Amino acid sequence: MNGLDLAGLPVVKPMLRSRWPQLLVTVLALGGFVLAIVAGLSGTPVGNRNFSIVVVWIAWWALLILVAVPLLGRGWCSVCPIPAPGEWLQRGAVLGPRRARLGLGRRWPRRLRNIWLQNAAFLLVVLFAAVVLTQPLVTGLLLLSLVLLAGSMSLVFERRAFCRYMCPVGGFIGLYSQLAPLELRVKDTAICAAHRVKTCYTGNADGYGCPWQVFPAGLRKNTNCGLCMECVRTCPYDNIAINLRSFGADLHRPGERRLDEAYKAFIMLGSALVYAAVMLGPWGWLKSVAYAVGGWHWFVYAVAFLVGVLVLLPTAFYLAVRLGHALARSESEPQRSFLHLAYALVPLGLSAWIAFSLGFVFANLSYVWPAVSDPMGWGWNLVGTAGIPWTPYVSRVVPLLQVTVLLAGLTWSVRVAREIAAQVVVGRSTTRAAGLVLPLAGFMFVITILFLWLLV
Amino acid sequence: MNAERAARWLVLASIVGVPLAVAFARWKGPNLHDARVIEIHGQMPGAGGWSPSALRVAVGETLQVRLTSDDVVHGFAIGRLGWPAIDVNPGQVTETSLTFDQPGRYVFYCTRWCGPEHWRMRGTIDVIGSLTDPAEADYPLYMTLDLDLDAAHPATVVPAERPKAERGTSRGPMLGADYLTPEFYRSQSPADAWLSLRSDPALEDLQDMAIWDLVAWIWDRNTTPEALREGERLYRVNCAACHGEGGEGDGVMAPALKSDSLTDFGHATVSPAAFNDPSSMLGASPALLHGKVIRGGMGTGMPYWGPIFSEDQAWAVVDYLWTFQLDRDS
Secondary structure, three states: OOOOEHHHOOOHHHHHHOOHHHHHHHHHHHHHHHHHHHHHHHOOOOHHHOHHHHHHHHHHHHHHHHHHHHHHOOOHHHOOOOOHHHHHHHHOOOOOOOOOOOOOOEOOOHHHOOOHHHHHHHHHHHHOHHHHOOOHHHHHHHHHHHHHHHHHHHHHEOOOHHHHHOOHHHHHHHHHHHHOOEEEEEOOHHHHHHOOOOHHHHEEOOEEOOOOOOOHHHOOOOOOOOOOOHHHHHOOOOOEEEEEOOOOHHHHOHHHOOHHHHHHHHHHHHHHHHHHHHHHOOOHHHHHHHHOOOOHHHHHHHHHHHHHHHHHHHHHHHHHHHHHHHHHOOOOOHHHHHHHHHOOHHHHHHHHHHHHHHHHHHHHHHHHHHHHHOOOOOOOOOOOOOOOOOOOOOOOOHHHHHHHHHHHHHHHHHHHHHHHHHHHHHOOOHHHHHHHHHHHHHHHHHHHHHHHHHHO | OOHHHHHHHHHHHHHHHHHHHHHHHHHOOHHHOOOOEEEEEEOOHHHOOEEOOEEEEEOOOEEEEEEEEOOOOEEEEEOOOOOOOEEEOEOOOEEEEEEOOOOEEEEEEOOOOOOOOHHHOEEEEEEEOOOOOOOOOOOOHHHHOOOOOOOOOOOOOOOOOOOEHHHHOOOHHHOOHHHHOHHHHHHOOHHHHHHHHHOOHHHOOOOHHHHHHHHHHHHHHOOOHHHHHHHHHHHHHHHHHHHOOOOOOOOOOHHHHHOOOOHHHOOOOOOOOOOOOHHHHOOOOHHHHHHHHHHOEOOOOEOOOOOOOOHHHHHHHHHHHHHHOOEOOO
16 A cells, blocks of 8 residues: 555546535535634524534544544645635736736744744643633634634735644644655655755646745655645656555654654653643533633633643653663653654544544534534524434444544553664664653653543 | 527525525415414524513404424413413424403513523513403502602511421410401511510510411411412422522522623612521512512612413412421421
């Protein structure tokens, strides 16, 4: 399977080169997005009866975290409606490509060319999550501000600065897209090296230069490739492939590891823990505190959450790395090992989010049918499904799935840790690698047990 | 049409078309075509209550009402008519039709405890037309008697124990006819009635407690088991949330009233009255309690039930309130 080029398949190739299939899905998603904003702002304030809450936080989230991210990586980004209006304005065209551009086209500030802003944006959303996820009005305002922010950034900065550096969702999709069994890469880098114009980056009559500001020949991992397919259209040598590959192939590339991304791994793992405790845990007071945005209880919660995610969790992991160093008698720099080994948390993080999502998605999926038929909660019945009562689906199977996913994530993370340890810290010595990995596996085991306790 | 133009139309359709479609569907609602169909949305009073909250309809005209809630479960009923209440569920539409045969202002109200200010969730229906059965307007008894509903009404005397109507039964027939009229019962507080009986030379041989038992007997013969049952039902549904099931002023909503958290009142609220306190309860006449029920407690947070309860219902509630002080035969 490894290396099968989907873009080379006769059925797929014209679909990727044409702009219409992608545009149609984007416009469909945009229609749903606009409806979610309208429903959020003017529909019923009852969350489970409002399209914005039900379709965005149950249906879309389920599709994203259970299907799109694990299997397609940044597949969602290729049809995401949030940056679309801004990008169309920036390009002065919906289909294009046109050379006439609107906006200032400024370059994104060098110091901000990382995902720290995305980390902050994600944390901001998570801190307000209890309110965002339950109040249609807040969800409507959030979606509206995202599309306005993306639009403004498109008019000030070049290409998709919002997606690359600001989008709170894009940050973690990028992190976990490293696990996907799908990658966009060039077939032969020599062709790219010999190609003087680099139309994949500059654009030509067939398409735009990479909106994600990536030179495809330099792609080593999925994180920053938005699968927008522009390079498939602009490459005159048909040198772009969309390969099926083994899961998690990107995690083995030592040259591509960065602290902002490593921290993203901690943020995601910690946030999943907090979400599981707040949303699915039995502690009513915790829900109330998370919900009481602006009150001093909530401030305590926010500070505790930030300290836990940004300080305690990384510190505990760092101590495990130090202990591993001692056991493995490694003389490597612990900070360097910490950065590399943090990537081992990526599989566990995604499996934790999947397990958490399984916990509420199937229980609440049946809210989708009435919400589609009566999106505003005004008593409509557009497609005849408004009366379908709430029914939890496959509730007996969910705990089994959660346990399986979490244990698979743990195993995968430990394996990745062992490989990274061998790769960058201790070399080929299996005994030393085992010594280094042991405390890390303990750390991951404790995290997994916490999730099992909270979720199952 | 070239491809770019087609694509732009498509985008425009989703960005502008979706909100327009929603607005159109909302505007094109059933009330556009049939003026007698109206959709009423319920929200907790703090969020706006009923919308619309003021309706007009002609006598004999049928009003098709589509009821829905925008937040929690509410109930819909019209005061003084005795029609069954209708549950108003979030996201669902319940339809009913209303026809009024008498003109006047009717009050519709929420019948579900949707929040601490639940009772404020009311609206009006003005029924236009001429009276087919003109009757003289009845003033409530408290106005006829010129009672000050807001004055304190301490009982000048209280019994040593709980008076029992049953113990008064044997001596009841000895009482003069004046004590047995409904007017005497409604206009006297139990304490006043006791003082009147106590000063009656015909009863001077009786112990104080025996007089109290006679008072209980008088009170008992002015009600019926049916009225007490109806009063109890109404009390539980409408009053117990503040005054408590046992009439101790400790209902589930009482702390909210005490904490002055209901700023919408524009003034401090007071703790709900405790009906099991003889020192104030036995100083109130049935007419006074009736007045408080129908007019409400000015500046206390106590709602007014005049437009909601029928005359019989208001008196049934008053009758029931005495069970917190007197043992009734009924």
